[in-house]
Amino acid sequence: MTPSSSVRSFLLKGGMLLFLCLLLLFPAPALSGAKNGLLLWFNQVLPSLLPFLILSTLFLSTGLSDSLARRLSPLLSPVFRCSPPGCYAIVIGLLAGLPVGAKTIASLVEHGQITKKEGTYLLPLCNNPSPLFLLGYISVSVLNAPSLRYPLFFIVIFSSMLSAILLRPRNAAFSADRKKNKLPAELPAKSFSFSFLLLDSAIEQAFSVLTRVGGYIILFSVLAELLTKMPLPPFLCACIGSLLEITTGCTALAALPLKRSVLFPLVTAFVTFGGLSAAAQTKSVLAESRLPFAHYLLTKAAAAVISAALMFLYLWI
Numbered sequence: 001m002t003p004s005s006s007v008r009s010f011l012l013k014g015g016m017l018l019f020l021c022l023l024l025l026f027p028a029p030a031l032s033g034a035k036n037g038l039l040l041w042f043n044q045v046l047p048s049l050l051p052f053l054i055l056s057t058l059f060l061s062t063g064l065s066d067s068l069a070r071r072l073s074p075l076l077s078p079v080f081r082c083s084p085p086g087c088y089a090i091v092i093g094l095l096a097g098l099p100v101g102a103k104t105i106a107s108l109v110e111h112g113q114i115t116k117k118e119g120t121y122l123l124p125l126c127n128n129p130s131p132l133f134l135l136g137y138i139s140v141s142v143l144n145a146p147s148l149r150y151p152l153f154f155i156v157i158f159s160s161m162l163s164a165i166l167l168r169p170r171n172a173a174f175s176a177d178r179k180k181n182k183l184p185a186e187l188p189a190k191s192f193s194f195s196f197l198l199l200d201s202a203i204e205q206a207f208s209v210l211t212r213v214g215g216y217i218i219l220f221s222v223l224a225e226l227l228t229k230m231p232l233p234p235f236l237c238a239c240i241g242s243l244l245e246i247t248t249g250c251t252a253l254a255a256l257p258l259k260r261s262v263l264f265p266l267v268t269a270f271v272t273f274g275g276l277s278a279a280a281q282t283k284s285v286l287a288e289s290r291l292p293f294a295h296y297l298l299t300k301a302a303a304a305v306i307s308a309a310l311m312f313l314y315l316w317i
Helices: 003-025 027-062 064-080 084-096 100-110 116-126 131-142 146-166 174-180 196-227 234-244 246-254 260-273 275-285 293-316
Strands: none
Touching: 003 027, 003 196, 027 064, 027 084, 027 100, 027 131, 027 196, 027 246, 064 084, 084 100, 084 116, 100 116, 100 275, 116 146, 116 293, 131 146, 131 246, 131 260, 146 260, 146 293, 196 234, 196 246, 196 275, 234 246, 234 260, 234 275, 246 260, 246 275, 260 293, 275 293
């Protein structure tokens, strides 16, 4: 075992033991956090993501995604320098948000429709909070600023796209990369084929993904609730909570007496990054794609900085 792996193992074991001790010392906050996480998953995440996950899986298995990719390619490929299947992933990611975007990228890589390098580039670009979450919950419920809905949405998405493009893997263009990996520049079109067995499989896969997502949401909601019992300043506590889980953390930030010029850029940055809960959800759906997760985190962190600066400029102008 290398020194770095032994240190990592020690930290993981220590973290799990500390978490267990906190659960035993503060059972009431732990129960409250678990309830909040479960309600968040059941009331918001499950109904908003389940249809997109089922349809995305069904599109890939029936061949409909190939048809959509070919039609979207002339518009999106010149802008994002990606293959036709990559264009399909961009659209699905923008419509459904995380972790559907990550699940779509992972499926395309596993099925050989895009290369690992292209998947690495597209992952942070396609895996953002959903439009409903940004336009509804964050803008209206958290920030109480309905007029900020579309500027916030544009800033978050544009920052993610810009950071993904700036930190895109270099070396070679994706067309050349496809040749090296023996992938055709244009994949042969699949004939559309639908059956209820495919639908059943898509439903099972969607619930499997959402069950894992729910577990991560509950776990990080418990951590965020336990954090409130620590002897920390309220602002620091809210920031750490936002880094863990953006829903409860940003709500706590909005409850503090902060100026708009401070609150709005902070919330925008945390929402763009997605929080460690969203990062764990993303990691869980990457499965066998083996996409480099460190690159994803670095790109999302850069996007968070860019989005905070853009929101500050927007408020100032």
